[in-house]
Amino acid sequence: LGLCIGVNFIEGEREFSRVMRRADLALYAAKNDGHNCVRRFDAAMERQYDDRMQLAQDLRAAIERDELSVHYQPIVEAAGRRIVCIEALVRWRHPTRGPISPAAFVPIAEETGLIVALGNSVLRRACADAAALRPDVVVAVNVSSLQIERPDFVETVMEVIKNTGLAPHRLQLEITESILLRNNEATNRALDRLRAKGVTFALDDFGTGFASLAYLKAFPLDKVKIDKTFVDDICRNQQSMAIVAAIVALARGLGIATTAEGVETQDQYDALRAFGVATMQGYFFGKPKRIEDFALEAASCDAAAEKARIYAA
Numbered sequence: 001l002g003l004c005i006g007v008n009f010i011e012g013e014r015e016f017s018r019v020m021r022r023a024d025l026a027l028y029a030a031k032n033d034g035h036n037c038v039r040r041f042d043a044a045m046e047r048q049y050d051d052r053m054q055l056a057q058d059l060r061a062a063i064e065r066d067e068l069s070v071h072y073q074p075i076v077e078a079a080g081r082r083i084v085c086i087e088a089l090v091r092w093r094h095p096t097r098g099p100i101s102p103a104a105f106v107p108i109a110e111e112t113g114l115i116v117a118l119g120n121s122v123l124r125r126a127c128a129d130a131a132a133l134r135p136d137v138v139v140a141v142n143v144s145s146l147q148i149e150r151p152d153f154v155e156t157v158m159e160v161i162k163n164t165g166l167a168p169h170r171l172q173l174e175i176t177e178s179i180l181l182r183n184n185e186a187t188n189r190a191l192d193r194l195r196a197k198g199v200t201f202a203l204d205d206f207g208t209g210f211a212s213l214a215y216l217k218a219f220p221l222d223k224v225k226i227d228k229t230f231v232d233d234i235c236r237n238q239q240s241m242a243i244v245a246a247i248v249a250l251a252r253g254l255g256i257a258t259t260a261e262g263v264e265t266q267d268q269y270d271a272l273r274a275f276g277v278a279t280m281q282g283y284f285f286g287k288p289k290r291i292e293d294f295a296l297e298a299a300s301c302d303a304a305a306e307k308a309r310i311y312a313a
């Protein structure tokens with residue numbers, strides 16, 4: 001436990017709510033810096049706060065007007081490089097700022113609760129798009145803890161599945177270690193209920209969080225996604241090699257599938273294959289793109305492009 005203090009001394013500041021907000025911002029900055037520290041309010045904190053509030057407002061409007069889109073990135077079988085899954089990744093083109101990375105706006109959506117509407121809209125779109133694909137292609141959708149912890153989460157997912165006609169086993173939900181870390185009874189029940197219907201679960205960014213191996217035993221997971229940080233230096237770093245080898249062995253022992261994330265080069269692909277990673281994802285196989293672009297690839301299909309064909313024949 002640590003002590004954090006935010007201080008706001010601005011000469012002549014009279015408006016109470018603003019004084020409090022500034023003290024809050026300083027406190028927030030102090031907490032971000034770690035334990036046992038004091039931060040004084042400065043104007044940059046307020047600019048940053050105003051900027052995030054503005055972005056949150058724009059995001060809310062974009063969600064209401066259904067302006068977000070979804071791109072899909074292929075996940076391929078290591079051996080034949082055939083597409084077995086596509087991951088849905090949300091995209092937002094801001095009317096004046098242009099494209100904004102989800103790494104920037106998803107955290108804002110989580111702070112403001114907008115992630116529930118955003119996540120549901122991605123889920124609906126992804127299931128509808130996937131229903132038109134080859135029946136053995138799975139669609140992976142990222143879900144945030146705020147979504148899972150809602151009492152209506154299971155019903156929402158089941159309703160989307162029903163309305164889009166997607167077979168439940170073709171939907172994989174990607175969750176993060178932080179969801180398991182919260183160890184919430186309701187979350188466990190929600191995962192169990194969806195799994196009983198056939199929906200599968202992948203643990204995203206595996207190896208970066210605080211998840212202990214005990215979670216792999218306690219939670220019914222179908223897949224772990226080996227984080228890009230280990231893939232990046234898999235060809236030159238002993239530690240990364242050891243970690244990947246250990247994850248693959250562990251997953252195999254537990255009957256859980258593995259996907260390596262962020263594969264960019266032939267060397268990484270070769271190394272991961274040698275380690276026995278079964279499926280992979282990364283720019284080396286394909287960047288996220290619109291669902292229509294998969295169709296174009298499928299249309300110009302020859303023997304070499306067979307791997308790209310994901311539409312039903």
Ligand code: C2E
Pocket residue numbers: 073088089090101102103106115119122142143144204205261262263264281282283284288
């Ligand atoms: P993530 O779930 O780990 O998704 C993988 C990210 O890595 C994507 O970034 C993808 O474009 C990127 N990537 C894939 N292969 C490569 C590669 O070879 N090299 C490099 N440098 N990057 C690669 P993106 O689309 O910017 O998404 C960032 C994060 O935002 C996602 O990370 C996910 O945590 C979050 N996110 C995206 N869409 C959603 C969503 O619909 N719901 C929620 N809750 N989060 C989302």
Ligand code: CA
Pocket residue numbers: 087142174204
């Ligand atoms: Ca993911």
Ligand code: CA
Pocket residue numbers: 204205225227261
């Ligand atoms: Ca990931």
